[in-house]
Amino acid sequence: AQSVTQLGSHVSVSEGALVLLRCNYSSSVPPYLFWYVQYPNQGLQLLLKYTSAATLVKGINGFEAEFKKSETSFHLTKPSAHMSDAAEYFCAVKGDTGRRALTFGSGTRLQVQP
Amino acid sequence: EPEVTQTPSHQVTQMGQEVILRCVPISNHLYFYWYRQILGQKVEFLVSFYNNEISEKSEIFDDQFSVERPDGSNFTLKIRSTKLEDSAMYFCASSERQGGNEQFFGPGTRLTVL
Numbered sequence: 674a675q676s677v678t679q680l681g682s683h684v685s686v687s688e689g690a691l692v693l694l695r696c697n698y699s700s701s702v703p704p705y706l707f708w709y710v711q712y713p714n715q716g717l718q719l720l721l722k723y724t725s726a727a728t729l730v731k732g733i734n735g736f737e738a739e740f741k742k743s744e745t746s747f748h749l750t751k752p753s754a755h756m757s758d759a760a761e762y763f764c765a766v767k768g769d770t771g772r773r774a775l776t777f778g779s780g781t782r783l784q785v786q787p
Numbered sequence: 788e789p790e791v792t793q794t795p796s797h798q799v800t801q802m803g804q805e806v807i808l809r810c811v812p813i814s815n816h817l818y819f820y821w822y823r824q825i826l827g828q829k830v831e832f833l834v835s836f837y838n839n840e841i842s843e844k845s846e847i848f849d850d851q852f853s854v855e856r857p858d859g860s861n862f863t864l865k866i867r868s869t870k871l872e873d874s875a876m877y878f879c880a881s882s883e884r885q886g887g888n889e890q891f892f893g894p895g896t897r898l899t900v901l
Contacts, residue, residue, distance in 0.1 A: 707889060709892070715894055715895075716791075716878060716892045716893050716894040716895050717830070717878065717880075717892040718892070719889050719891070722889050763829075763830060765830075772843060773818060773820070773835045773842065773843055773882075774820070774832035774835060774843055774845065775822075775830075775832060775890060776832070777822075777829050777830040777831070778829065779828070779829040780829060780830075
């Protein structure tokens with residue numbers, strides 16, 4: 674079975690500060706991992722994905738994530754937060770062989786303070 | 788840029804009524820999905836569809852749910868007899884093929900059951 678845990682349902686940072694959103698996964702096979710962002714009243718937009726190539730993945734809007742197998746983690750970071758980064762962020766895993774379904778974490782709401 | 792579209796954006800219905808949620812996946816995609824997000828909760832997988840049949844479904848996807856691809860462009864989710872607990876945001880997604888390719892999500896339909 675596959676699962677995702679996102680630590681911290683709410684994260685607040687100051688504009689210009691480092692953003693760190695945590696994601697730990699569980700999968701019985703090497704996983705594919707994704708970060709999606711959801712702006713208010715909008716759908717889910719893919720930020721970045723890990724598909725067993727480079728462990729450090731760069732995405733849109735200056736975000737990146739590092740796959741660490743030993744820690745079963747895929748934390749999302751951005752060096753300098755911008756007001757427009759305020760949104761809900763979801764980590765998702767596609768792991769089990771033959772399954773196409775994504776399993777999502779419970780989400781982290783990022784607030785950016787001026 | 789191609790995108791997944793969904794209609795309507797908001798649907799209000801009475802308990803016990805049937806609803807049909809509509810989606811137009813990206814045109815060259817082969818796999819189609821429905822997910823739902825109850826307010827304040829995580830995004831949950833409902834069903835995936837490939838080659839005109841269901842390829843995978845979750846425990847949530849019981850007999851009151853059905854999916855159909857009535858023509859070459861639309862993909863629908865039908866809920867036969869809605870319950871209060873069906874109130875949620877329903878997301879359609881599509882992907883090119885299995886493996887690591889990401890799923891592209893539509894903006895969602897907010898279903899309110901009264």
